[in-house]
Amino acid sequence: MDSLKIPLSAITEHGEPFDAAAPVAGLRPEDAAALPMAKVRVAGTVTRVGDQVLVKARLQGDYVHACDRCLEEARIPLDIEVLWCYSESAPQRPEANADGEIEISPDEPDLPRPIVGNDLDLAPAVWEELALATPLKYVCSETCRGLCPRCGANLNQGACGCGVAHDHEDEDRKAFAKLADLIQDTMEKRPTEE
Numbered sequence: 735m736d737s738l739k740i741p742l743s744a745i746t747e748h749g750e751p752f753d754a755a756a757p758v759a760g761l762r763p764e765d766a767a768a769l770p771m772a773k774v775r776v777a778g779t780v781t782r783v784g785d786q787v788l789v790k791a792r793l794q795g796d797y798v799h800a801c802d803r804c805l806e807e808a809r810i811p812l813d814i815e816v817l818w819c820y821s822e823s824a825p826q827r828p829e830a831n832a833d834g835e836i837e838i839s840p841d842e843p844d845l846p847r848p849i850v851g852n853d854l855d856l857a858p859a860v861w862e863e864l865a866l867a868t869p870l871k872y873v874c875s876e877t878c879r880g881l882c883p884r885c886g887a888n889l890n891q892g893a894c895g896c897g898v899a900h901d902h903e904d905e906d907r908k909a910f911a912k913l914a915d916l917i918q919d920t921m922e923k924r925p926t927e928e
């Protein structure tokens with residue numbers, strides 16, 4: 735099977751292999767922000783277990799975004815294993831709230847997802863995983879030297895020769911980057927206000 739929509743009639747207790755590649759834009763819910771990934775590959779097996787359906791799959795793709803330091807392309811690979819459980823008797827999962835966020839309580843990912851209609855549509859689960867795994871930072875390489883603050887030259891291609899003492903500035907930049915990381919971490923850890 736090569737689609738993210740698997741007909742329920744094709745799912746047996748013996749396990750059915752599937753291997754699908756889908757454009758990520760096609761999985762996006764209406765009010766969600768786009769993700770910087772073109773295509774995702776979803777491959778695994780889908781198995782009927784009693785009145786539930788288990789999906790064990792591997793998700794692979796590349797987040798592609800401008801490098802935070804040098805603006806060249808940064809490619810962050812995604813390669814994760816997932817296990818999803820579906821049930822025809824499962825309640826609907828909560829809809830996105832007014833801010834377009836889906837409120838997921840910590841234990842919710844373990845609840846079975848509902849099966850609607852005659853197909854098992856993996857698209858919503860795939861989108862959720864891709865959105866959750868989106869990198870917070872993009873660097874083309876851990877050793878990326880970024881841009882010269884004076885002339886804007888890409889320092890990965892060598893010194894720019896504009897006279898700025900880059901070694902010294904590297905230290906400053908590292909200190910600032912650490913500070914920025916710290917601030918970002920603090921912001922992320924801060925509980926969201928009700």
Ligand SMILES: [Zn+2]
Nearest residue numbers: 801804874878
């Ligand atoms: Zn870079």
Ligand SMILES: [Zn+2]
Nearest residue numbers: 882885894896
């Ligand atoms: Zn320069």
